[in-house]
Amino acid sequence: xxxxxxxxxxxxxxxxxxxxxxxxxxxxxxxxxxxxxxxxxxxxxxxxxxxxxxxxxxxxxxxxxxxxxxxxxxxxxxxxxxxxxxxxxxxxxxxxxxxxxxxxxxxxxxxxxxxxxxxxxxxxxxxxxxxxxxxxxxxxxxxxxxxxxxxxxxxxxxxxxxxxxxxxxxxxxxxxxxxxxxxxxxxxxxxxxxxxxxxxxxxxxxxxxxxxxxxxxxxxxxxxxxxxxxxxxxxxxxxxxxxxxxxxxxxxxxxxxxxxxxxxxxxxxxxxxxxxxxxxxxxxxxxxxxxxxxxxxxxxxxx
Numbered sequence: 406x407x408x409x410x411x412x413x414x415x416x417x418x419x420x421x422x423x424x425x426x427x428x429x430x431x432x433x434x435x436x437x438x439x440x441x442x443x444x445x446x447x448x449x450x451x452x453x454x455x456x457x458x459x460x461x462x463x464x465x466x467x468x469x470x471x472x473x474x475x476x477x478x479x480x481x482x483x484x485x486x487x488x489x490x491x492x493x494x495x496x497x498x499x500x501x502x503x504x505x506x507x508x509x510x511x512x513x514x515x516x517x518x519x520x521x522x523x524x525x526x527x528x529x530x531x532x533x534x535x536x537x538x539x540x541x542x543x544x545x546x547x548x549x550x551x552x553x554x555x556x557x558x559x560x561x562x563x564x565x566x567x568x569x570x571x572x573x574x575x576x577x578x579x580x581x582x583x584x585x586x587x588x589x590x591x592x593x594x595x596x597x598x599x600x601x602x603x604x605x606x607x608x609x610x611x612x613x614x615x616x617x618x619x620x621x622x623x624x625x626x627x628x629x630x631x632x633x634x635x636x637x638x639x640x641x642x643x644x645x646x647x648x649x650x651x652x653x654x655x656x657x658x659x660x661x662x663x664x665x666x667x668x669x670x671x672x673x674x675x676x677x678x679x680x681x682x683x684x685x686x687x688x689x690x691x692x693x694x695x696x697x698x699x700x701x702x703x704x705x706x707x708x
Contacts, residue, residue: 484532489590629651651664662688670704
């Protein structure tokens, strides 16, 4: 009996020693510094840390991409302003140069305009250098984990902006023969397109938005506006293709609820009720407070 008691005591002591680490946190995967892990548990912790690191890096890169996009938009606005001023100065300079009589005042005006044009060319050159810096930053981000679509979109925007700068540096007043939009800035065209859209002059608005897409000027919005006009005209297939392109370029735009609702309507008319239902459910879940979510609820009841 005594021998059995000693044996039982030894077993209990061994069990207590074996259990002791877990009491102090060994094997606790939720601990900040887990210890006493099996090889499988170590792999779980390693994978969890890798996922967390990747998530943080992705968030940081997304923020950097958004910042770069905003800076590119700002540069685009600046270059448009410089281009408009340069064009105006060039016109005034040509008008003065065509005058027959030379006066001191005329010569002073010509000198002032020539100096203004030189300053504008210098400013444009500085913007080109700054854009190159942005392009270098984009390349640096591409070495890390980022969304492929988002990265490609930004690269396209940078390259398009480089082309615009090159054209401006060569000549700020050159017009392409037969091109009705050559003399107009993208900003002016965008305002004209929106004005025609508001008046329902779609015949005039559509080609302008197509030109803005060719210039890569706010292409996500231009595709959305084209989609809206084809949706209004009940060309469901064409509208859906533009909605898809718009969303692929920028899926955080303020018009996304309307884009999702109208995409679902296009799908419904094309007989794709399953995807229409998914879009409506997604719209309702992602933008529950939007007016489009209420319309989605009504439309869901009809599918």
